[in-house]
Each structure stands twice: as structure tokens, then as C-alpha cells.
Amino acid sequence: MQTVEFRPWADPAESPLIRFQNVTKRFGDFTAIDDLSLDIYEQEFFALLGPSGCGKTTMMRMLGGFETPTRGRIELAGQDIGPVPPHKRAVNMMFQSYALFPHLSVWDNIAFGLRRDRLPKDQIAARVADMLRLTRLEKFARRKPHQISGGQRQRVALARSLAKAPKLLLLDEPLGALDKKLRQETQFELMDIQETTGTTFVIVTHDQEEAMTVASRVAVMDEGRLVQVATPADIYECPNSVYVADFIGDVNILKGRARAIGHNRYHIDWSEGHPPLTATSEQPLAPDQDCHLAIRPEKVTISSQRPESADNAMQGTVLDIAYLGNLSTYFVQLPTGQIIKAQTANTRRISRRNLTWEDSVWLSWTATAGVVLAQ
Numbered sequence: 001m002q003t004v005e006f007r008p009w010a011d012p013a014e015s016p017l018i019r020f021q022n023v024t025k026r027f028g029d030f031t032a033i034d035d036l037s038l039d040i041y042e043q044e045f046f047a048l049l050g051p052s053g054c055g056k057t058t059m060m061r062m063l064g065g066f067e068t069p070t071r072g073r074i075e076l077a078g079q080d081i082g083p084v085p086p087h088k089r090a091v092n093m094m095f096q097s098y099a100l101f102p103h104l105s106v107w108d109n110i111a112f113g114l115r116r117d118r119l120p121k122d123q124i125a126a127r128v129a130d131m132l133r134l135t136r137l138e139k140f141a142r143r144k145p146h147q148i149s150g151g152q153r154q155r156v157a158l159a160r161s162l163a164k165a166p167k168l169l170l171l172d173e174p175l176g177a178l179d180k181k182l183r184q185e186t187q188f189e190l191m192d193i194q195e196t197t198g199t200t201f202v203i204v205t206h207d208q209e210e211a212m213t214v215a216s217r218v219a220v221m222d223e224g225r226l227v228q229v230a231t232p233a234d235i236y237e238c239p240n241s242v243y244v245a246d247f248i249g250d251v252n253i254l255k256g257r258a259r260a261i262g263h264n265r266y267h268i269d270w271s272e273g274h275p276p277l278t279a280t281s282e283q284p285l286a287p288d289q290d291c292h293l294a295i296r297p298e299k300v301t302i303s304s305q306r307p308e309s310a311d312n313a314m315q316g317t318v319l320d321i322a323y324l325g326n327l328s329t330y331f332v333q334l335p336t337g338q339i340i341k342a343q344t345a346n347t348r349r350i351s352r353r354n355l356t357w358e359d360s361v362w363l364s365w366t367a368t369a370g371v372v373l374a375q
Contacts, residue, residue, distance in 0.1 A: 006216060008041035015078070017042040017167065017200050018063065023072035025058055025224075032058040034224040035072070042167075045194050045201045047211035050221035051247075056204045058224075060170050063202065064093045077167060090167040094174055098157035100145040107132070107141040110159045117164070131159035134193060151182045155189070162197060171203040175210060187213045208248050212236065220244050236296075241375045245294040250329075252300065252340050254293045258285040258372065266372065268293055271336050278311045281372040292373045299369040300342040302330050303362050304355060310364035316340065318359045330355065332363055 008014040016039035025033040033055045040046045048056035061067040062074060065086030074081055081089055092113075100109050110131050114124045132138045135155040140148050145156065154174065161169055174190075175183045191214050194201045205211050211218050212232040219229045220243075228240045239245035242253060254277065256270035266285060267276035270293070279293055307313055316332040319339060323346075330342045342363055355361055 006043070008044070009039065009217065014041060016040060016075075017044075017077055018202075019073075019075040020059070021073045021075070023062070023069045023074060025055075025062065025067060026070045032224055033062075033069075036224065036226060038219065038226060038229065040200065040202065042200055043198050044216045045191065045203070045214055047215035047218045048202065048204045048221060049206070049208060049211040049218050049247075051206060053223075054221040055224040056221050057172065060093075060172060060202065060204050063168065064091055064170055065089050091170065092161045092164060092166040092168075093170040093172065094157050094161040095172050098145075098153050100153060100156055100160075102145055105142050105144060106137060106148070106156050109145070109156055110163050112160065113164050127163055131163050134162070134196060135159045135189075150178055151186055154178065154186060158190070158193065162193070162199060165197075166199065168200045168202065171201060173205055174203065175205075175207075183210070184213075190214055212248070220247060237371075239294065239371060239373065242292050242294070242373050245292075245371065245373060250297050250341060250343075252295045252297065254295075254338070256291060256293065258289045258291045259287060260285070265367065268372070274314070274336070277370075278367045279370050279372050280368050283372070283374065285372065285374060289374060293370045294373055295365055295370040297329060297341040297343040298327075299365055300340065301364045302332065302342040302344065302355065303364070304359065306362050307364045311367040313362055313364040314340075315360065315362055318355055318357055318361055321357065330361070332361060 018040040020036055020038040023033055023036050024031065048059055050056050058067060062069055065081070065084065068082060076090065101112065104112065107128055110128045111124050114127055132141055135158060137152065137155055137159065140152060145153055175186055178186060187210060203211070203214065215232060217229060217231055218235050220227045220235065222243060228235060228244045235244065235248055239248065245251050246253065254270045256268040256277065258266045258268055261267050264280050264282055266279050266281060268279055268291065269276050277293060285291060301307065314334060316334045318330055319333045320331040322329040326346055328344050328346055330344070332340050332342060334340060340363055
């Protein structure tokens with residue numbers, strides 16, 4: 001887990017470990033990466049996040065040396081790595097399939113790359129022992145891959161990738177084959193291992209929860225472009241577009257027009273015959289500018305009575321309720337037909353539901369709860 005102080009991207013004196021400079025990658029007429037520039041810093045756990053076909057795997061393959069940019073430059077520790085073949089880069093790649101050798105023991109799988117480099121036997125033994133200890137696999141050293149669990153195979157692949165002490169480790173959907181509970185446990189193991197080794201990790205994933213859990217920063221991608229690069233907290237709380245707000249987590253989005261009513265404070269006219277919504281925005285908005293207001297469901301309060309002093313309040317009818325154990329999500333239909341989601345924590349093990357289907361309810365939130373988005 002990164003410490004609060006770890007913010008090299010905010011320090012102008014820090015040099016990036018990886019630098020994409022105006023990189024474009026085309027496959028025939030198809031542009032997979034479109035004039036992309038990005039800096040990734042040493043010891044970062046960096047996530048490339050986006051839907052299938054957004055270009056994240058192509059970026060990773062270019063870092064690994066399996067694809068060459070059509071235009072632009074990629075640097076690793078200040079060196080242009082475009083002409084450097086994959087086996088000569090200080091980069092290792094861990095694939096979703098793990099690609100372990102089934103006939104070799106766990107010990108021999110981890111030692112494989114070190115033997116290829118013709119290291120002395122005592123150095124190989126010491127390094128493999130370090131990796132087994134790091135990944136908590138000491139007692140499985142003599143087993144074959146088919147004799148251990150999926151989570152343990154994942155750790156063997158990780159140990160093998162880290163054995164050669166690469167400057168950069170690329171992880172391509174590394175947890176995709178694991179069940180949800182094991183995936184969550186393994187995410188924290190990955191974070192611990194990354195922090196212990198100090199290796200820079202770049203992970204490709206389409207799983208938002210995974211990216212938000214493990215990464216120091218997340219790059220949200222769409223159609224070969226970076227839409228937003230920020231910390232998980234900023235991506236979630238301060239998305240820069242409707243695309244990012246909608247892609248990360250659950251969100252309500254209301255379309256309207258903004259009118260300034262004070263410093264950084266706006267009225268948003270969202271439906272004729274309904275009172276305007278009140279919101280704050282640090283980004284200035286032009287008079288009558290088209291905009292969207294994004295509000296996370298957990299920031300919406302649901303009640304049977306009209307709240308007395310809420311900045312925003314609207315009435316609706318409970319259409320559906322999703323019980324998720326720790327949370328309940330209420331789907332409330334407004335008179336306009338739009339559905340707003342409100343979330344409440346289930347703090348008691350057994351309690352009667354105060355609100356149920358078809359109840360008339362009030363939804364409310366503060367002026368600062370939503371994010372005004374101009375794009």
C-alpha cells in the first residue's frame with residue numbers, strides 16, 4: 001500500500017521511469033493508440049483501465065517490446081527502448097494464463113529465467129529462496145503447477161517474473177482467472193509484494209474495483225486516448241467527464257443548463273416545472289452552458305419525509321430495491337420518468353425495512369455532493 005506522501009507525479013524535480021511521447025500505433029487503417037503522452041514514475045503501481053479495444057493491451061505490448069510504435073517515442077529510465085528487443089529490456093511480463101511449465105516444479109519455474117541468464121548456482125538458489133519467501137510458497141517448492149491452487153499458481157508466475165529484478169513488471173489481467181474472494185485477497189498480496197520489492201508495476205485491467213484497489217494512479221482509456229489520469233480517489237470523486245463518471249462505479253447523471261448564483265455556485269435547470277438543482281463547481285461555467293450533474297448513490301439520502309434544509313430535494317416512487325448485504329440500493333422513479341439510485345448502509349443484522357416498493361419518498365443531497373461536468 002502506497003503511503004500518503006508517495007506522489008512523485010506532483011514533484012517537478014522527479015523524472016519519470018516510463019515516458020510515452022506522442023505515441024501512435026496503427027494496425028492498417030485502425031488507430032489503436034492515438035498521439036498518447038504519459039509519464040509513469042518509479043515504484044508506482046499504475047493501472048491502465050478501460051473497456052475491451054480501448055488500447056490498454058497495445059500500450060503494454062509496446063512497453064514489453066512485442067509491438068513497435070508507428071510514431072512517437074517510448075523511454076525507460078531515459079533510454080529510447082523502441083529499438084531494444086524484448087529480451088534485452090529491463091522489463092518482465094506476467095500473462096493472464098500464467099504460462100507456467102507444467103513439467104517443472106514451482107522451484108524450477110521460478111529459476112527458469114535465471115538459468116537462461118547462466119547465473120551461478122548459489123545465486124540462483126538464493127534468489128529463488130527469496131522469491132519463495134516473498135510469495136509465501138516455501139512449502140510448495142517441489143510441487144508441480146497442477147498440484148497447487150489457482151491463487152498459488154498466480155503467485156508462482158509473479159515470483160518468476162520478479163526473480164530477475166526487472167525495473168518494470170507488466171501484469172496483463174493477472175487476476176482474471178481467480179474467483180472474486182481470492183481475487184480480492186490477492187490484490188492486497190500484490191500491493192504488499194510491490195511495496196516490498198519497490199518494482200514499478202503496470203497493470204492492465206477492465207475491472208474498475210481492481211484498479212481502484214491496487215493502483216497509486218489510474219489511467220482511464222477510451223479509443224486509444226487517455227481520458228483521465230489521476231489517483232483512485234480523484235477519479236472517483238472528481239471525474240473530468242461523463243465518460244469517466246459513468247465508467248467508474250455507480251452514478252446518477254442529470255442533464256441540464258448551468259446559471260451562476262455566486263462564487264463557484266450554480267443553479268442547474270434540469271427539467272421544466274421543477275426547481276433548479278444547486279451545485280458547486282471549481283471549473284467556471286458559461287451562462288446557460290449545457291452540463292451534466294453526476295451524483296454517487298451513497299451521497300443521496302432517502303427519506304419518507306421532506307428534509308427541512310437540504311440544498312436539493314426531489315420526490316419520487318420506489319421502483320426497485322437491491323439488497324447487497326452491507327448495502328441496499330433504492331431505485332427511485334421521478335415524475336419525469338428518470339430513475340435515481342440512493343444507497344444506504346445496512347448497519348443492523350435484523351431490522352425492518354422502513355421504505356419499500358411503491359412508497360413515495362424524498363431524495364436529497366448537498367450542493368457539494370455532485371460533480372458538474374461540462375463534457
